[in-house]
Amino acid sequence: KYVMDLFTMRNIIGPAQLPLVGNAHQFEYGGAAFYRQIMEFGRQYQDHPMFRIWVGIYPIVVLQKAKSVESILSSSKHITKAFQYDFLHTWLGTGLLTSAGEKWHSRRKMLTPAFHFSILQDFCPVFSEQSRVLLQVLDDQLNADGQAELDIFPYMGRCALDIICETAMGCQVHAQTEQNSEYVASVANMSEIVMRRLKNPLYYSESLFARSRLSAEQNACLGVMHAFTTGVIAERRADFAAMSEEERRDQMAIRRRRKRLTFLDLLLFESETGAKLTDSDIREEVDTFMFEGHDTTAAAMTWCLFLLGRHPDVQAEVHKEIDAIWEEGRLSPEGHLTSECLNQLSLLDRCVKEALRIYPSVPFFGREAAEDIEVDGYTITAGTTVLALATQLHRDPEYFPEPEKFNPDRFLPEAVRGRNPYAYVPFSAGPRNCIGAKFAQLEEKAVLCWFLRHYDVTSLQTEEEVDPAGELILRPAHGIRLRVQRRNV
Numbered sequence: 169k170y171v172m173d174l175f176t177m178r179n180i181i182g183p184a185q186l187p188l189v190g191n192a193h194q195f196e197y198g199g200a201a202f203y204r205q206i207m208e209f210g211r212q213y214q215d216h217p218m219f220r221i222w223v224g225i226y227p228i229v230v231l232q233k234a235k236s237v238e239s240i241l242s243s244s245k246h247i248t249k250a251f252q253y254d255f256l257h258t259w260l261g262t263g264l265l266t267s268a269g270e271k272w273h274s275r276r277k278m279l280t281p282a283f284h285f286s287i288l289q290d291f292c293p294v295f296s297e298q299s300r301v302l303l304q305v306l307d308d309q310l311n312a313d314g315q316a317e318l319d320i321f322p323y324m325g326r327c328a329l330d331i332i333c334e335t336a337m338g339c340q341v342h343a344q345t346e347q348n349s350e351y352v353a354s355v356a357n358m359s360e361i362v363m364r365r366l367k368n369p370l371y372y373s374e375s376l377f378a379r380s381r382l383s384a385e386q387n388a389c390l391g392v393m394h395a396f397t398t399g400v401i402a403e404r405r406a407d408f409a410a411m412s413e414e415e416r417r418d419q420m421a422i423r424r425r426r427k428r429l430t431f432l433d434l435l436l437f438e439s440e441t442g443a444k445l446t447d448s449d450i451r452e453e454v455d456t457f458m459f460e461g462h463d464t465t466a467a468a469m470t471w472c473l474f475l476l477g478r479h480p481d482v483q484a485e486v487h488k489e490i491d492a493i494w495e496e497g498r499l500s501p502e503g504h505l506t507s508e509c510l511n512q513l514s515l516l517d518r519c520v521k522e523a524l525r526i527y528p529s530v531p532f533f534g535r536e537a538a539e540d541i542e543v544d545g546y547t548i549t550a551g552t553t554v555l556a557l558a559t560q561l562h563r564d565p566e567y568f569p570e571p572e573k574f575n576p577d578r579f580l581p582e583a584v585r586g587r588n589p590y591a592y593v594p595f596s597a598g599p600r601n602c603i604g605a606k607f608a609q610l611e612e613k614a615v616l617c618w619f620l621r622h623y624d625v626t627s628l629q630t631e632e633e634v635d636p637a638g639e640l641i642l643r644p645a646h647g648i649r650l651r652v653q654r655r656n657v
């Protein structure tokens with residue numbers, strides 16, 4: 169296979185490789201340096217629809233143009249994740265993100281209703297309540313002038329964790345008030361470990377990896393993360409078990425009618441009735457949604473605040489748009505932001521989209537070519553790992569002139585009209601797109617709306633200083649330092 173791959177890949181441009189080692193000896197060890205390196209490859213080969221790298225004997229074809237990405241993402245054939253996702257199995261099992269075939273199809277069908285638009289509206293009060301907790305926590309950090317300088321990323325991580333636990337799992341973990349970030353920190357470590365493994369072909373062997381220091385670190389992270397998710401399931405299961413059979417069915421009937429079936433309730437319900445999910449089936453989905461549902465939005469909100477802190481003119485306009493909600497009395501009678509309010513925040517919406525263009529929370533995602541594919545005149549053979557590099561794709565000057573510039577107007581309706589939809593894919597696209605995309609966008613806007621209603625932000629780092637680290641999530645390697653100043657509202 170290796171020799172065949174060497175032959176078929178010969179036409180695809182990429183850095184010179186060594187026999188058997190490929191480019192592995194060149195890969196930078198740290199996440200931030202690796203991100204810079206991959207982006208540099210992208211720039212070097214920007215006139216090509218793709219480039220290839222070799223991790224030992226395994227080729228990876230990196231797609232960085234809308235048309236080449238389209239040929240993979242739009243197809244219902246190439247929906248199996250690249251074999252490198254197997255490195256996530258000890259953590260996420262074969263939950264929705266990592267599963268394939270019939271298992272993926274049936275789970276996707278089962279879980280889609282839990283993120284239906286009508287349910288999202290019910291989550292809005294939670295978004296507001298948890299944002300208020302965030303404001304209290306931040307207020308405690310302010311000095312007498314109502315000011316503080318802090319790294320905002322961990323605060324966003326804990327806020328997003330509280331939100332996903334309450335909305336999807338129906339349980340409160342109080343990560344914000346108890347400053348409990350052991351789970352959040354373990355997710356960050358795990359993400360780094362998986363990336364280190366991905367870059368080192370020796371660690372593709374389970375037995376070699378099991379003997380490494382990295383594997384011991386991974387086990388420690390898994391202990392923390394699985395204990396956390398097991399606790400969440402146990403709490404919800406106890407509530408569930410306390411009900412009689414009839415009550416349970418009634419509860420489900422009531423919730424279904426009101427369309428308020430939380431994600432975890434749905435799994436527990438299915439475990440007792442239809443699909444007969446086992447405990448480990450439930451755990452892998454809870455692990456998957458807990459990770460995908462908090463780390464991605466935390467990074468997205470953080471990067472958006474960083475960019476607004478770099479562009480005070482745009483921030484001033486966002487403040488005006490947000491203040492109008494309070495001035496015109498558009499909050500719900502309970503004082504929450506409603507989905508209608510949030511849908512009217514068109515400038516904030518464009519800022520969120522533009523931030524996801526420059527700093528997509530999921531910087532790359534991979535598929536296995538299900539059959540030989542012709543892409544822009546190149547043949548990619550069946551079984552090859554294909555990677556969509558969102559960070560580079562989103563910087564294609566054909567669609568985004570002056571790509572490094574923060575310009576929310578790129579997402580005005582007239583600018584979007586006619587643009588190839590595959591030029592911008594922060595939530596991936598096609599059948600295996602992000603199931604939580606709408607949830608994420610609403611949550612981001614709600615939290616940012618509360619945040620910016622109460623604070624002015626100034627970024628204390630420049631774009632050159634923030635150093636994004638390209639791991640499973642695009643996280644700021646040294647945090648995002650902001651000066652927050654309480655507003656007079």
Ligand code: HEM
Nearest residue numbers: 264265460461464465468529530533594595596602604608
């Ligand atoms: C700004 C926030 C988010 C971004 C940028 C994002 C992005 C993505 C991307 C790019 C993928 C495809 C990954 C791949 O193919 O490897 C994905 C898949 C997924 N996302 Fe998100 N996501 C976000 C928020 C969320 C939230 C809030 C949830 C859950 C509530 C979620 C749950 C999932 C799941 C379960 C998948 C796998 C879907 C499947 O394969 O069928 N994501 N997301």
